Each structure stands twice: as C-alpha cells, then as structure tokens.
Amino acid sequence: STGDNGSGGGRFGALAPPPITEELQKIDVNPPKGTRDFPPEEMRLRTWLFHNFREVSRLFGFEEVDFPVLESEALYIRKAGEEIRDQLYCFEDRGNRRVALRPELTPSLARLVIQKGKSVSLPLKWFAVGQCWRYERMTRGRRREHYQWNMDIIGVPEVTAEAELISSIVTFFKRVGITASDVGFKVSSRKVLQEVLRCYSVPESLFSKVCIIIDKIGKIPVDEIKKDLKSAGVSEEAVEELLQVLSIKSLTKLEEILGGAGEAVADLKQLFSLAEKFGYAEWIEFDASIVRGLAYYTGIVFEGFDREGKLRAICGGGRYDRLLSTFGGDDLPACGFGFGDAVIVELLKDRGLLPELSLQIENIVCALDVDLQGAAARVASILREKSQTVDLVLESKPLKWVFKRAARINAHRLILVGNSEWQRGMVVVKILSSGEQYEVKLEELV
C-alpha cells in the first residue's frame, strides 16, 4: 500500500504535493482575428457563390485546379515593393524552411505550369477557388483571409484571352443578377506606362516598381506619388508626363498622345472591338490610371468596380507574360484574374440580390415507439437509397418536439413508424404543408 489515504496527504503528510486538478481554461471560441467561421447559413451562401464561380468556369471550358495553402515564401518575394509582400503571412517551419500562407493563387499556378512543363498541351484554361491570406495590422479592421476565384489562360499571346476572361466575369455577374448599371470594368494596359517611360529613357528595371507606385494613385496624396517616383529614379519631367497620360480616359486621346504605332493602343483597340463582339461593350471603359498592384503584370490590366463607388475593387486581373521566367521557367504568355468572396457579397447585399437559401429536407422520419427505432432507421435507408433527403429522429422525443424540428428544417413530409401500421408493413405519411395524411406500404414509399 502506498499508505496514501487519498486525501492527498500521503504517507508523509504535508510533504506530498497537492492533487493536480486540471485547470480548465475557457478558450476563446471566436476564430482568430481577421478570419471567419462559416456556420450553416453563411456556408449555404458561400456554397451558392462558389457554385456560380464553378458553373461559369465550366461554361468557358476551364478545368479546376488547386494548390497547397502553404507555399514556399520565395514565390512571393518580389522586389517591387508590393503591399502583398508587406502583408505576407510567413514563418519558418520546423524544418527551417521559409514558408507562407498563399496571399494569391497565380504564383502557385505558375509553379505548377513549370512543373508540368511539356507534359501539358497549350492553351491551358485553369480555374481555382482557394483561400488566400494576408497578415494585415487589424487597425484597419480588414480581414486576413478570403476565398479567391481565379481563371487563367496560359499559352495565348493574343488579346482574345483577356477578352474571354472579362466575358467570363460578365457572365458571372449576369447569373447573379448584377447588370452593367451596377458594375463596370476599368481597363488599361501597362504598355501605356512602358511606352511613356521609354520616351524618357527610364530603365526597364524600374518598370515594376513604378507600376506599384502608380497603383497607389487615389490611395495616397499625389505629392507622395511624385516623391516616390522621383526617389525610384524617374525624372521630374517624366513624372509630370506620366501623371498627365495616366489621367486619360479616352482611347482616342491616348492614341493622339502615344501615336497609333505602339502595342498599347493596338491591344486596347482590339480588346474594345472584341468587347463589342462578345456583347459586353457597355461594361468596360478605358482608364489609363489602372495599373493593378501586382508587380508581374505586363500588358492589359482590368478591375471590376461598383458604379456607386462605395466598395473596393470587386475583382482584378491582367496579362503576366514574364512571371514564369521569374521562377526559372520558360516564359509563356499568360493572363488571369482574381475575384474575392467578400466584396461581391457586400455588393449583392447592397443591391438586394442575396439569394434565399434555406435548409430543404424532404423527409423527417420518426419512430413512435422506442422499440421501432430500428424500423425507422430502415425506412430512412430505403428513402436515402432513392436519393431522398432524410432527417432521422435519433432519440425518443414527444411528437410536439418532432413537429417543431420538422418546421425548423423545412421538412416536406413526416414519416411516422408506428406499431400497428408496422405490423401491417405500412408507415404513416403526413404532408406538412397541407396536413394531408395517409398510410403507405413500405415498398411503395417513394
């Protein structure tokens, strides 16, 4: 015997340690800052949204892909001073590897395309719906995760690829009831910037950095933009000309300034012509100030905006013909877009377009006697084998409870398994909307 009388005193009385009681700390039941739970109602809306993303991607002949949420940090280390770099959710794993929660999907797609190499035939039309992360100081109260729908076309140098992508987003908007009077696309090309910078002999090596600075137009004072451009190495004269050109909102005016020989004007004219053919010309407008905030864009860029000007950009994308070579691969023409799951829901709410999504269950099955629980389970299985949805009451409950649950889950009918009926191979069916009630043979239950 240990002489321990269980009082915690033990043989040596006071010397023994006190009994260890599990300190039950109440954990914080909220999700981490900037992240969301998706309880059933929110999950139904998310499923509806993603279903529309996937349906449009299917209509356009795109194949679904996905990648790890965790990627090598190296995929996102670009020296152009992007916001996405400053907000990288990165850390060193237990193998001392620098890793990051993906802030976007395009670099993963580029990595997979390189990995696949010649084993895939071009053009590739891939889409993904994936959670992306950023570590932003919560002072701005913004989220740290969102789900992005991406569609990408790899291997098509022509502007038809960008036109097709914009068409897919317009198709999505129309599916969910959004019209050209609700949203539009601002379209430009980074080649506009490139041609202006070349006129002032600004080195190509500054191109990405200048784009990232220009993308801050409207977000920080213009004097800061000018200061940043000059400290990046752009001459005062080039800065003034650049800002002038970026204020242009007409393609005709742009052609007057840049001339009609450059690729920028040619690409944009072709895109607007294709928009007419696709039937979405009323959705797009030229705006030279659009450059987007990712360093790797090289040509056409676009962003979806709400015409009331209340929300941040709904989606954005463009051409990125040089991304693969930054990962050591052979360059391939590429373009794509990202479409977040949060701003669109705010827009749908604003426009009264959120769908009515409630749980719909065809049958609630209940045993009227505890000895008939097995019989009720059998009825449930028979109905499920006929692809009928069944909520099986799993415990002995008063009928009042069953009717309340039936109402809560929007059950269409109540199947009651009672002794006298079961003895005759029957069950009772009650149509809950009408109150109609009848007996039916088990084998005839449909």
Ligand SMILES: OCc1cccc(Br)n1
């Ligand atoms: O829109 C850029 C972005 C990237 C990751 C997570 C969130 Br929220 N937002």
